[in-house]
Amino acid sequence: MLRYTVCFCSLLCLVITTCPVTIAHGDDFERLGWTRVWQDEFDQSTVNTGEWDVLNRRDSFNNEKQYYLDDQVSLFDGKLRLTATNVPLDGKAYRSGLVRTHEEWSYGRFEIRADLPTTQGMWPAIWLLPRTVNWPTGGEIDIMENRGSQPFLTSSAYHWQTDPNVPCCDQHRYSYSEYTATDALGAPVNFHEGFHDYAVEWEPNELRFYVDGNRHFTLVGATQRPIFDTAKSLILNLAVGGDFGGDPNGSTVFPQHFDIEYARVWQRENGFFGLVNGGFDESQGSFNDWETFNSTGSNITIATAGATTGSSAVRLASQQDGVSFAGLYQGVAVDGGESLRVRLDSLIPTGEALAAGGVASIKVEYYNQFGAGYQSAAFLGEDQFILADPGSLTAAWRRHEYLVDVPSAAVEARISILLNEGTTSGGALLLDSLSVVSVDGIAGDYNYDGQVDLADYTVWRDALGSTINLAADGNRDGEVNAADYTVWEAALSSSSAAAAVPEPSTLLLTMLALVSSRSSRLAVRS
Incomplete structure (x- = not known):
């Protein structure tokens, strides 16, 4: 989870600047618009049969040769272990294990x-399959399959x-x-040696x-390749023999x-399918799913x-x-009229403050046609927020958070990051952990x-005076101020929690009013 360093600064500091945050490494996907909804770390003494079916099944498909038995499934050293043996049973030459989530x-x-087995005839698999819909009408998602004779692949x-x-x-x-894959020395990666991470991101109309x-x-x-939305359970199994990799032989x-350290499931916050690769970590650092412009x-x-x-x-x-500009962008599908929370972190490295006139900003552009050109007939307007200028804090990460309201006719919100140079070159900005999620539009929440x-x-109290952390910007004026307290207070008035409403100090509100003109926000709305 994300952690923050609590910043105790003077009242004047609170009003005029934003205190830096120290951000610890944590669960990236929880940071970037995903919520973990299920997991098994296999740290119990026995398999949790409340979560898993442990199969006893003689016959399988694909000319497989194993008999699945529950006693081939165990927990060992904090791992789920599926064991294949060459002990015959009821006409089957081998025994092995399979588990499947109830959910x-x-x-x-x-x-x-997972750590994979390694010998001819092994067929470990991690896959998703519907429980009640006939194959393959609901689709089958094979996250990982491996042949025991192919350690490097x-x-x-x-399937559909x-x-x-x-x-x-x-x-x-x-x-x-x-x-x-190859390692840092150029040697092929052996997937039969040690644990490796296997994952799929399944979203409407796309699998990654x-x-x-x-x-x-x-x-x-596509028309001839539908990505079905049929609900699926998670299956972990170790098949022996069959069509995929062949049967065991004298070398087996x-x-x-087949050892599994953990299984985890995330889903998008509020069912909203937002930015992909918002942390730029895919493929060991990449622009996957982002488009750049004016790149030299x-x-x-x-940056690594x-x-x-x-x-x-x-x-x-x-x-x-x-004067020039460059940047990158990515579009997300939206429903007209919803509210979005846009969040990212920025850092100006030591000694690299932006030169005079330089400004970095983030824009949320709205379109009634996905992929339409900027300022085309499909362009509906934009919200724009300043991320950094020549006077911005250096050498510390800052959290930016903005709330925007999507125009009713919009189908795409395009997130654009721009660096506009001044009259001279100079300066740099690091950006990380971009996320866009749909939020409930409840005033004061x-x-x-x-x-x-x-x-x-x-x-609200902790964000007072901020123009970059706008979670509590209830009136959408680009600053957390006294007016946003009024929004919250009015919304609370009918709540049972209103019995002891905390009152901000008069001094605090007065100082906020005096400096409110120092805040800046660029916004264009349709």
């Missing part, structure tokens, strides 16, 4: 950390039926990708597959173990030092004389928990 999910990020796939209304399986189709944080496969839905060694190759780069989450951030540098209470007063 099903529609969309989400699914991540499993893993595979991911998606082009017309879900016809009987199985004449219209079964699939698409897959095989993944290899990852190994150790590297996205290696993306599928976008038993027993074999060195003015917009990935000092990130607030993960290992990467984006660096915007001023390098040219004269400054912590977005769905109700107005005293906790929202604390959010």
